[in-house]
Amino acid sequence: MTAAAPQSAGRGPGTARTTLTHCPYCSLQCGMRVTAGDRPATLVPADFPTNRGGLCSKGWSSTELLDHPERLLRPLIRATPGDRTSPLVESTWDDALGRLVEAIGATQARHGRDAVGCFGGGSLTNEQAYQFGKFARIALRTSAIDYNGRFCMSSAAGAANRAFGLDRGLPFPLRDIAEADVVVLVGSNPADTMPPAMQYFDEGRARGAKHFVVDPRRTNTAKNAELHLQPLPGTDLALANGLLHIAIAEGLVDGEYVAARTTGFDDVRAGVASYWPDRVERLTGVPVADQRRTVFALARAEKAIVLTARGAEQHRSGTDTAQAWINLALALGLPGRPGSGWGTVTGQGNGQGGREHGQKADQLPGYRSLKDPAARAHVAAVWGVDPHDLPMPGASAFELLDALGTEGGVRTLLVLASNVAVSAPDARRVISRLGDLDFLAVSDFFLSETAELADVVLPSAMWAEEDGTMTNVEGRVIRRRKSLDPPSGVPDDLQLLATLADRLGAGHLFSGDPETVFEELRRASAGGVADYSGISYRRIDDEQGVFWPCPSHTHPGTPRLFAERFATSDGRARFLRVDHVDASEPPDAYYPFVLTTGRVLAQYQSGTQTRRTRSLSLIAPTARAELHPDLARRLGIGPDDVVELTTRRGRARFHAHVTDTIRPDVVFAPFHWGGGSSANALTDPALDPTSRMPAFKTCAVAVARVDGPAEEIPPPAAATQPKPSPHEHPTTPEPRHPSRTRSTRVKSTPRFLQGVFPITGEGLAKPGPGDPALRYTVPNGQSAQALYFRGGNSTGELVYVLLVRDGEPMRWFPIGAKGDVHVPLRVVEDLPGGTVVELHAAAPEGVAGELVVDLGLVEV
Numbered sequence: 001m002t003a004a005a006p007q008s009a010g011r012g013p014g015t016a017r018t019t020l021t022h023c024p025y026c027s028l029q030c031g032m033r034v035t036a037g038d039r040p041a042t043l044v045p046a047d048f049p050t051n052r053g054g055l056c057s058k059g060w061s062s063t064e065l066l067d068h069p070e071r072l073l074r075p076l077i078r079a080t081p082g083d084r085t086s087p088l089v090e091s092t093w094d095d096a097l098g099r100l101v102e103a104i105g106a107t108q109a110r111h112g113r114d115a116v117g118c119f120g121g122g123s124l125t126n127e128q129a130y131q132f133g134k135f136a137r138i139a140l141r142t143s144a145i146d147y148n149g150r151f152c153m154s155s156a157a158g159a160a161n162r163a164f165g166l167d168r169g170l171p172f173p174l175r176d177i178a179e180a181d182v183v184v185l186v187g188s189n190p191a192d193t194m195p196p197a198m199q200y201f202d203e204g205r206a207r208g209a210k211h212f213v214v215d216p217r218r219t220n221t222a223k224n225a226e227l228h229l230q231p232l233p234g235t236d237l238a239l240a241n242g243l244l245h246i247a248i249a250e251g252l253v254d255g256e257y258v259a260a261r262t263t264g265f266d267d268v269r270a271g272v273a274s275y276w277p278d279r280v281e282r283l284t285g286v287p288v289a290d291q292r293r294t295v296f297a298l299a300r301a302e303k304a305i306v307l308t309a310r311g312a313e314q315h316r317s318g319t320d321t322a323q324a325w326i327n328l329a330l331a332l333g334l335p336g337r338p339g340s341g342w343g344t345v346t347g348q349g350n351g352q353g354g355r356e357h358g359q360k361a362d363q364l365p366g367y368r369s370l371k372d373p374a375a376r377a378h379v380a381a382v383w384g385v386d387p388h389d390l391p392m393p394g395a396s397a398f399e400l401l402d403a404l405g406t407e408g409g410v411r412t413l414l415v416l417a418s419n420v421a422v423s424a425p426d427a428r429r430v431i432s433r434l435g436d437l438d439f440l441a442v443s444d445f446f447l448s449e450t451a452e453l454a455d456v457v458l459p460s461a462m463w464a465e466e467d468g469t470m471t472n473v474e475g476r477v478i479r480r481r482k483s484l485d486p487p488s489g490v491p492d493d494l495q496l497l498a499t500l501a502d503r504l505g506a507g508h509l510f511s512g513d514p515e516t517v518f519e520e521l522r523r524a525s526a527g528g529v530a531d532y533s534g535i536s537y538r539r540i541d542d543e544q545g546v547f548w549p550c551p552s553h554t555h556p557g558t559p560r561l562f563a564e565r566f567a568t569s570d571g572r573a574r575f576l577r578v579d580h581v582d583a584s585e586p587p588d589a590y591y592p593f594v595l596t597t598g599r600v601l602a603q604y605q606s607g608t609q610t611r612r613t614r615s616l617s618l619i620a621p622t623a624r625a626e627l628h629p630d631l632a633r634r635l636g637i638g639p640d641d642v643v644e645l646t647t648r649r650g651r652a653r654f655h656a657h658v659t660d661t662i663r664p665d666v667v668f669a670p671f672h673w674g675g676g677s678s679a680n681a682l683t684d685p686a687l688d689p690t691s692r693m694p695a696f697k698t699c700a701v702a703v704a705r706v707d708g709p710a711e712e713i714p715p716p717a718a719a720t721q722p723k724p725s726p727h728e729h730p731t732t733p734e735p736r737h738p739s740r741t742r743s744t745r746v747k748s749t750p751r752f753l754q755g756v757f758p759i760t761g762e763g764l765a766k767p768g769p770g771d772p773a774l775r776y777t778v779p780n781g782q783s784a785q786a787l788y789f790r791g792g793n794s795t796g797e798l799v800y801v802l803l804v805r806d807g808e809p810m811r812w813f814p815i816g817a818k819g820d821v822h823v824p825l826r827v828v829e830d831l832p833g834g835t836v837v838e839l840h841a842a843a844p845e846g847v848a849g850e851l852v853v854d855l856g857l858v859e860v
Contacts, residue, residue, distance in 0.1 A: 019483040020046055023059040024123070024463035025604050026194045027169070027346035027473035030059055034464055036484035040067050041464060049544055050174055050472060054196035058604055061615045065462065066484070068612055070446055072459035073487050081455075084435070088447075088457060093489070096456050100414070101503045103439035103455070104140065107412040114391070117144030117400060117410030120359045121417030122152060122348030125468030125480055126532075127517040128493045129350065130365055130524070131510065132416060133358020138383060138509055139501040143394030144410050147359040148418045149351050150397035151425070154691035155318030156308060156344035157355065162690075163326045163574050164335070165567035166529050167367070168475040168548070169346040171335070172305075173559045178203040179339040182301035184212045184294065186236055186325060187311020187697075188345050191220035192601040194473075210301075212294050214239065215311060216596060217626065217668055218661035227293060230663060231284040233596045234698040236312040238580035240324035242280030243295040244331055245272045252299035254333030261336070261566070264575035268327050271577035273798070273814045278765075282809065283580060285663070299332050303339035310347060311598070314696040316686040320578035327575050335573060336562035346473045348605070353471030356530040357521060361400070362393035365521060366528020375528070382524040384509060396692035398425060398685055405436025406727045412439040416493050417460075419606035421449040422674040425685040425694035426649050429724035443493055448608045449674040461492035467514045468494070469540065474559075476545040477535050526551070529567060583698040584686040587665075591647060591700035593631070594666045597679045598697075600624075603672035611672065622713060623677035625654035626668040627703065632658045640709035644716060645669060646702045647682040649725075651716040653706065667701055676715025751776060751784065753839055754854040759799065761843030767802045769840050774853065780833040784859045785825075789813050792820040792852035799843040801853060806836055815851070831857075 016037030022029040031048025032055065034041050041063045045055040065071070075096035080086035107115045118136045120129060129147075136145040157167040164171075177183060177200040190197045201211060201224075210226040213219070214236060222228040231239055247253055248269055258265050277288040298304045306329045312321050322344065329335055329342035346352050357365040368375035370393045380387035395403065401424055403409030413434075424430040434440060434453050442451040443458040451457045465486035471477050486492070491499070495512035502510070511517050515537055526533035534550035534557075547557040565571030587593055602619035604610045611617060625643055627635075637643055641656045645667065653676050654669060662668055669679040684699035707714075753774045762768065769775075778784045786803065793799050793815040803811040815821050831837060841851055 019481050021481040021483055022478055024062055025058045025349060027349060027351050028194045028196055029349060029470050029472040029478055030055055030196050034483035041484055051196040054199060056195040057602055057616060058610060061613050064613050065609055066464060070612060072445055072447060073490060074459060076457040078455055096458060097503060100441045100456050103412045107438055111411050113141045114144050115411040116140050116142050117413045119413060119415045119418055120147035122149040122351040122354040123417050124350060124354055124493060125470060126353040126357060126521060127468045127514045129354045129359045130357040130521045131494055131497045131517055134383060135497045135501055137390050138385060139504045139506040141391060143391035144400055145394060146361045146397040146400050147354060148423055149355045150692060151423060151694060152347045153344060153351050155313035155688055155693045156322045158319040158691040159322035159326055163323060168561060169352050170343040170474040171561035172341050174200060174474045176339050177201060177305060180204060180209060180303045180305045182210050182297045182304040184298060184306045186214040186308045188307055188309035189219040189221045193599050210297055216663050216666050227290060229286045229290050231286050233594050233666060234315055234583040235284040237317060237321040237324045237578060238280055238283040239286055240328050241272045241275040242277060242291055244328045245275040246277060246292055246295045247299060247331055253331045257333030258331060262330050262573045262575055267577045268575040274812050276812055279812050304334055305340060306342045307345055309345040311697060314693060315698060316584050316688050316695045317581050318688045318693045319690040323576050323578050330573055330575060350470045352475060361396055366525030367530040368528045379524050398687060398694055401430050401433055402727055404433035411437060413437055415442045415450060419448040419450045419608050422606035422678060422680060425680055425683045425696060427678050427680040428650050432724040443496060446608050446612060458496060459490045461486035461490055466492040469518060475547050477540060477548060478545040479540045584695060585684050585699045587700045591702045593701050593703060595645060595669060595682060595699050595701035596666055596697050597669050597671045597683060600670045607672035623654045623670055623673040624657040626657045626659050626662045628662050628664040629658055629660055630664045635703055635705060637705045641705050642707040642710055642713055644704050644706045645682055647699050650681045650721050652676060652678050652681050653713045653716060667703060677713060749859040751857040751859050756850055756852050759841050759843055759849060759851050761845050761847040763845045764842050767840040767842035769838060774839040776837045778831050778833050778835045782833050782859055784831040784857050787856045787858055788825055789823045790854040791815045795843060795847050795849035797844045797847045802840040804838045804840055
């Protein structure tokens with residue numbers, strides 16, 4: 001091995017030692033004791049505060065991979081440079097790194113600095129994530145860097161930042177869950193994704209706590225809940241707004257808290273006025289009685305917690321959905337109260353720390369904004385560079401990947417600890433883009449699906465072979481301690497980046513020593529939102545981890561946030577009005593069902609590690625799509641049959657798991673597999689406007705049986721796969737000029753249901769038909785559309801008018817006391833001939849007065 005790949009000195013045989021470290025998988029970062037010396041290493045769980053002696057099957061089996069026969073031990077390069085159809089062959093570090101550095105120089109000389117990009121992962125240590133961001137901006141001077149956490153917690157982070165001024169997944173310790181009287185989990189299944197955390201839920205239930213689970217599947221978490229609410233995927237925002245509507249109507253809002261600690265409630269109250277319980281039931285499928293039971297339990301509990309996770313957040317409106325649940329928690333006075341609050345369940349091992357210190361396209365260390373001149377000046381001073389030399393924010397993860405190999409996009413890409421060929425949305429499209437690159441380099445410890453496509457593959461040390469820090473689900477900064485030396489010639493990613501920086505002429509600004517890098521990270525984060533400046537390796541060892549923010553060595557750390565003020569300029573939390581929007585891809589005649597994706601107990605992320613773990617593969621050897629028995633019966637599908645799921649982006653095959661734990665109109669597929677069973681080859685890449693989170697959890701899908709039970713699943717025929725969508729450059733639309741002539745090809749006739757009508761209320765839950773003049777039948781052979789509604793209310797109470805189509809409620813129009821409303825119906829639907837449209841009205845019991853009504857339609 002050359003100086004390009006430094007390593008620590010080895011220990012001789014028979015010198016086994018036991019090291020306290022942490023599991024390499026989920027954000028719990030369970031404590032474990034690893035005994036190593038003579039390989040293989042062994043482990044036992046540790047009594048650490050998060051897992052208290054527990055481990056799941058993934059943690060127990062984690063040492064199996066350290067000596068796996070498929071582990072990468074030497075760099076790989078293409079036998080014919082530039083020809084990715086030629087085989088990958090072993091090489092020297094000098095040759096492999098030389099090719100990468102040469103590609104970086106050639107690309108930047110020809111296409112500019114931003115044509116070289118970096119893509120990281122949420123499993124990197126804090127030191128590695130920090131150094132990767134610094135490497136991109138100092139050694140490469142590129143804006144093109146993002147990471148796979150953009151596909152995980154970014155929506156919740158966006159909502160927390162704008163509501164609280166700070167994003168920490170759980171703003172309270174994990175143990176608070178055991179002390180809560182009521183917990184509502186939205187799109188979270190910890191029983192399968194982080195089993196050791198269930199001891200806190202079990203402890204709470206043992207003393208009488210009630211848990212409410214919101215999930216389209218009756219998961220193992222939902223099975224033990226007080227109540228399972230089973231909404232259609234993509235409607236969690238409507239459900240949250242509906243619960244807040246009930247809380248307001250029933251006088252359950254904590255008015256004193258809202259007045260003292262928040263702003264913006266009046267606008268949110270007006271926004272949720274239209275989320276009547278029966279309308280929410282129609283949107284979500286959650287019965288009114290279950291809505292009321294949930295919100296009354298939350299409001300009456302002494303201590304209550306609302307937790308959201310990927311099921312609620314991986315949508316094109318994921319940030320707004322998380323905000324809707326934050327609005328509910330704020331209205332009930334939960335955040336900042338002991339044993340109460342809102343939080344989000346982090347997924348990846350360092351999903352929290354990985355986004356705090358510079359891997360994201362728009363952030364600098366300490367959760368600072370890359371656009372902020374003061375933040376740029378502070379970090380540049382720590383790095384010893386001119387702040388003007390720092391690039392501005394670049395593209396988010398999917399946008400970066402989607403532009404690979406195009407004019408203005410990245411042409412040479414370095415990937416650390418991420419398998420985007422499996423984990424990215426519309427994965428076949430991303431694989432196609434990877435093929436368009438001039439040069440791809442991947443650092444990993446196995447030949448992942450992404451590494452298989454690379455020009456250069458660089459082996460990396462694994463979790464038990466490196467030192468560093470991680471930040472877990474509750475914001476606790478912990479130590480990943482080195483338990484054994486990596487194989488000879490294999491560096492960790494921190495050392496790799498230092499070596500690469502040296503070859504690029506910036507070696508004097510980088511170190512391969514984790515504690516040295518952490519000390520620099522402390523200085524760079526000082527004064528930022530995620531302030532680590534008071535945290536040291538010694539303190540972490542002495543205190544079993546330290547909670548950030550921790551601004552000085554005398555500060556105790558912050559296990560619970562927001563006790564006295566929020567991290568906003570005025571110390572108040574922000575209510576923000578948000579509204580339900582339909583999925584970007586609703587079911588239709590060609591794709592009649594809803595596909596949602598997620599995790600299973602025995603696999604993790606893209607499966608690069610767990611699919612190679614023998615004990616886990618015995619539990620979950622193949623990808624299994626869940627279908628309700630009614631759906632399976634309609635389609636002629638039996639248990640373990642091979643089924644093909646088809647969306648607008650492609651086809652993938654799975655074994656059928658027929659189960660009544662899922663809604664009849666929903667299909668679930670795990671995303672841990674690639675190739676012919678790649679769930680993410682099917683998913684919708686529509687992005688959340690705030691977080692740039694793709695819509696992993698909702699798209700339209702067709703299902704078909706292709707074969708009976710088979711041990712192996714054959715992939716779909718390549719000829720049946722649609723061609724990946726081409727990259728579309730943003731364009732400036734040409735100005736549209738008014739036509740000088742008017743088309744007369746379509747004849748339209750306006751129709752109006754209007755007038756002044758008396759109203760006598762029988763209760764808001766009992767809308768009744770109005771005057772016969774408020775009834776319209778579309779003539780046969782024609783169609784109509786509703787264009788607007790105007791209404792006025794002479795009474796002193798809130799009333800509403802209900803638009804009814806063929807006896808079914810279509811739209812609600814609340815009209816305030818002594819008020820009026822004008823609602824343009826921008827999203828309209830065709831009303832075919834024979835359709836009967838009526839306006840009904842409702843008012844509180846005994847209220848009498850007059851309504852002014854005007855519904856405008858057009859008949860075509």
